[in-house]
Amino acid sequence: MKTLYLRISITIIVVMLASSVTSFLLANVYYQYSLKPYNDQKITHMAEDIVDFYEENPEVRLDQYLNHVGDLGYQIYLVDASGKGVAYGGAFRDQTLSDKVIEQVLTGNVYHGIRELDSKFYITGFFDNALENSIGMPMVIGDEPHALFLRPNIEQQFGELRVFFAKILVMTLILSVLFALISTVYVVKPIRKLTEATKRIARGQYRIQLNVRRKDELGQLASHFTQMAKGLEQLEAMRQEFVSNVSHEIQSPLASIQGFAETLRTGKLPPEQQEHYLAIIAEESRRMSQLSKQLLTLASLDKEEEVIEKSKFDLAEQIKQVVFMTEWSWREKDIVIEMELPSTLIYADKKLLHQVWVNLITNSIKFTGEGGTIAVSLHPQENGLQVKVWDTGIGISEEDLPNIFHRFYKGDKARNREGGSSGLGLAIVHKIVELHDGHIDVKSKLGEGTTFTIWLPRL
């Protein structure tokens, strides 16, 4: 398996090698164009000095003099007119030198071997201990023309230094490879941890501990990852709660249907009792059907934008229809309905908004006592409109108020069971208003009444 660790290590080592080779090549260019001519000039100067000094002081013993110069760190090769040569200072590893070059120097020309030798492109040429790699200077000894070849004795001048630098280079290479291998462990470690965490989330374990104190990209990744894990955990909890709520809501009507059906099967009941039980079964079935309808609505609303089908219609007209549709139930309770509904056009999903008014108005009717009042009003505003549904009902307690829009939340559980409600109505209202980019607000006082205020954009 190609691990990230291996990849990063190899990349670092390749980069190191590539940069070493590149800098070596660049150093060679520098040597070729700058160092080599300078070096040539320096040695030429030295050779001139050596020759000048001897020619000005012919009384000096030549071999002693040249031996001294050799001891100072130079290699010398002196050739006489007959072509016979003597070496002073260290010996040349490669002593070949063409007759043409010797001839040329004997006739009074300076030979620039250091500068001109083409094969010595690489900086290693600087260290090449060859006679060719020297400066040739004409020299007159007792009226005889001679040729003096000179080059620095690198071995003597830089011997130890060369070994020293070579050792440093090798050590640097080995150590940097080693450090690259070690440091990569630290780069890869947090990624390994993240992978481990991902696996744990996949197994359903959401409590993960990651180092989120790091300030770099990995730290950010870890912090976002932890947030995501928390989000998933909440989502999972919500899902479980939802499933248990649904099961609970289905379980109770089913239990009563089952119970009454069993009782009816015994067959020894007076007709009016039978009638009563059958009515309960019918009511519970209706309730279950209502619940499944609401759940389907919520499921489709959860798919977000896809479900919205906008059209232009008169909102006042729609609300009036809902009020008339529910007339039977508010008349039964002697509730007075007040309406302030000026005709107002809106561009929205007609079916979904109908659901909103049905849910709000039936709530008001359900939670308002005999002889109460319900008011529905519509106020066009800039860019949007406001609908208020107000009642003089039982009101909502302060602790219930923040929860009424949650799925399955019912204020007074016992009473609502009889009324056959599931606590999904306001959750649906909230979702629909949200899908229309509007908002809903509620104000209520226990025992005095409740006001729902909805704002919707007109377009």
Ligand SMILES: Nc1ncnc2c1ncn2[C@@H]1O[C@H](COP(=O)(O)OP(=O)(O)OP(=O)(O)O)[C@@H](O)[C@H]1O
């Ligand atoms: N107009 C109101 N007056 C008093 N309490 C209300 C009013 N509207 C809603 N509530 C409270 O908010 C709770 C949630 O309302 P919601 O419409 O979501 O559920 P529900 O009416 O109980 O059931 P469903 O609408 O699903 O049949 C209600 O149980 C009730 O306690």
Ligand SMILES: [Mg+2]
């Ligand atoms: Mg309701």
